[in-house]
Amino acid sequence: MTTLRVKVWRGAENGRFQEFEVPRLESQTVLDVVTHIQRSLDPTLSYRFACRVGMCGSCAMTVNGRARWTCRTHVANVAADNSLEIAPLANLPVVKDLVADMTLFFDKWAKARGKFHPTKTRRDGFARVAPDSAERLLVDAAIECIGCSVCYSSCDVVAWNPDYLGPAALNRAWTLHNDVRDGARRERLAAVAGDAGCHACHTHMSCSERCPKQLAPTASIAGLKRATAAAALKGEL
Amino acid sequence: MNTRSQILLWAAQRASAVVLALCVLVHLVTVIYAVRSGLSAAEILGRTRGNLAWGGFYALFVAALAVHAPIGLRNALSEHLRWRGWTLEAAMLLLAGVLLVLGLRAVWAVFA
Structure with missing residues (x-):
């Protein structure tokens, strides 16, 4: 049986890679590899996963230098010479082994006003949003984010400017900006503008390149740049 | 610097980039024409001196550059050297002034 040589990050920020040998199986995913290590070779290995089917966004890690969702990443597609190097997500503090601390990532969603602000109460009727309306189509293009942080981990600007809100939070803000039911558009535009917001984006497009859901946060950020610039020129910000 | 100013800086850099793209294009075509036609320095100066169109064009080029480059x-300095705050703003304002003065001086040299 073929074996995989797998280097796995152990410890926190000042850790090191530990090497394991894992049996190579058909249709094996990177998450299968990590699970094999924890269940059969070293039960002290820490990692995070939940759904295993690409819905929850929990299992993202750095695989051979590139952020990926491990549950949907087949070993056959990434393990050149049957070797893997698995590390925690970049641009986030390491808790232990393959577990990154996501606190800052989700705090930035809150900073970007990533929460829906309703304008109606439960006593009002349902809002009617035409599926083919311009705003709804923009929301559709960006709404399927699973919060895996692959984009955040891949972003050069996040690495250079720790205050930068990052692609996921800005993408979320863009979906709410286009939500005709939302009542906090101006406050949200103010929250996502400027040197720590959408204007810091250099359009490197790593987020769009690596998003496992094939979203384009770069396009969402460009939309926010246009919206905030228009608001600033009108004196609304 | 407040958020509105940051947005306006971004908008100014994009707008100046559009102007620069056109100016660079016109400048390159002019240089290629001058070289291929074998114009001497005296012949070039003969066409630029007192010519408001060329003077205005190169003054616009310099102004766009003085806006674009410092922003x-x-x-770049903020991201790679973590230099932020009023000292950075002051230094960039100074740079804009230096670029403007040196550039306009050069324009004046071929116009006057």
Whole structure:
């Protein structure tokens, strides 16, 4: 049986890679590899996963230098010479082994006003949003984010400017900006503008390149740049 | 610097980039024409001196550059050297002034 040589990050920020040998199986995913290590070779290995089917966004890690969702990443597609190097997500503090601390990532969603602000109460009727309306189509293009942080981990600007809100939070803000039911558009535009917001984006497009859901946060950020610039020129910000 | 000013800086850099793209294009075509036609320095000066169109064009080129470069450098210095705050803004304002003065001096030299 073929074996995989797998280097796995152990410890926190000042850790090191530990090497394991894992049996190579058909249709094996990177998450299968990590699970094999924890269940059969070293039960002290820490990692995070939940759904295993690409819905929850929990299992993202750095695989051979590139952020990926491990549950949907087949070993056959990434393990050149049957070797893997698995590390925690970049641009986030390491808790232990393959577990990154996501606190800052989700705090930035809150900073970007990533929460829906309703304008109606439960006593009002349902809002009617035409599926083919311009705003709804923009929301559709960006709404399927699973919060895996692959984009955040891949972003050069996040690495250079720790205050930068990052692609996921800005993408979320863009979906709410286009939500005709939302009542906090101006406050949200103010929250996502400027040197720590959408204007810091250099359009490197790593987020769009690596998003496992094939979203384009770069396009969402460009939309926010246009919206905030228009608001600033009108004196609304 | 407040958020509105940051947005306006971004908008100014994009707008100046559009102007620069056109200016660079016209400038390159002019240089290629001058070289291929074998114009001497005296012949070039003969066409630029007192010519408001050329003077105005190169003054616009310099102005766009003086706006564009310091804003871009501000971002680069902030990201790579973590230099932020009023000292950075003051330094970039100074750079804009130096670029403007040196550039307009050069324009004046071929116009006057």
